[in-house]
Amino acid sequence: MVIEYIRYTVPADRAEEFEHAYRTASGVLDDDPHCLSYEVARGVEEPEHYTVRIEWDSVEGHEQGFRRSPRFAEFFAAVKPFFGGIQEMKHYDARFGSR
Secondary structure, rough: OEEEEEEEOOOHHHHHHHHHHHHHHHHHHHHOOOOOEEEEEEEOOOOEEEEEEEOOOOHHHHHHHOOOOOOOOHHHHHHHHHHEEEEEEEEEOOOOOOO
């Protein structure tokens, strides 16, 4: 399992649009066998900052499976308007944590 973190800066006047875009895109994530879970979080101290956390079964599952799936275009169309606000988009290996 790997975790993809995508950090966005979203102007306040586009926050509702951003959240709607990810709600729309979430249907594709829900149906994808490589996506294990996801969450969209908004900054408390800096509400223009969002972090999207997606757990994938593997980097290959994300990049070869999900991105090459028939429904990827649907996901991408929903979130593409916000790609200019991406500050980071990387995969991480979880080391330890708690539930």
